[in-house]
Amino acid sequence: MTLYRVAIHITPRQGLLDPQGKAVAGALYSLGFGGVKEVHVGRHLVVETDAADAGAAADSARSMCTRLLANPVTEDFEIESAVPR
Amino acid sequence: MTLYRVAIHITPRQGLLDPQGKAVAGALYSLGFGGVKEVHVGRHLVVETDAADAGAAADSARSMCTRLLANPVTEDFEIESAVPR
Numbered sequence: 103m104t105l106y107r108v109a110i111h112i113t114p115r116q117g118l119l120d121p122q123g124k125a126v127a128g129a130l131y132s133l134g135f136g137g138v139k140e141v142h143v144g145r146h147l148v149v150e151t152d153a154a155d156a157g158a159a160a161d162s163a164r165s166m167c168t169r170l171l172a173n174p175v176t177e178d179f180e181i182e183s184a185v186p187r
Numbered sequence: 188m189t190l191y192r193v194a195i196h197i198t199p200r201q202g203l204l205d206p207q208g209k210a211v212a213g214a215l216y217s218l219g220f221g222g223v224k225e226v227h228v229g230r231h232l233v234v235e236t237d238a239a240d241a242g243a244a245a246d247s248a249r250s251m252c253t254r255l256l257a258n259p260v261t262e263d264f265e266i267e268s269a270v271p272r
Contacts, residue, residue, distance in 0.1 A: 113233070130251055138236045140235040145229070151222040166218075
């Protein structure tokens with residue numbers, strides 16, 4: 103078993119309301135960032151877990167997302183990377 | 188001007204207390220993910236902004252982080268990518 107560091111992105115599903123993103127976009131615009139068109143706010147998780155290899159670590163992270171970390175109705179998730187610690 | 192999609196990670200600074208991460212790690216362990224050692228919970232932002240080029244888009248995002256998005260005392264940020272939309 104090796105310790106892997108798995109990075110996960112969880113984002114609001116496209117097309118669903120993202121009030122936090124809208125609020126941040128408005129605040130950035132007010133601060134003078136006039137080029138800002140849209141902001142999406144999601145979560146970035148780093149999970150350190152023992153696994154046999156990188157594929158097993160990613161599979162385990164996928165299962166964590168469906169069982170606990172992501173809301174299947176409103177959120178999408180993506181395993182960004184799984185690298186040995 | 189081109190529309191760029193900039194992805195930003197904001198994470199709790201290493202060594203600082205991360206109660207949310209600890210809670211998630213405990214919950215994963217209870218669910219049967221016995222290999223989980225540590226979890227860090229941060230934010231993943233996607234900002235769509237007009238910029239002259241990818242470097243300018245990343246610079247602008249860096250400035251957004253220091254001025255609004257990240258807490259300079261407790262959080263680190265990283266510009267993950269800046270790609271044309």
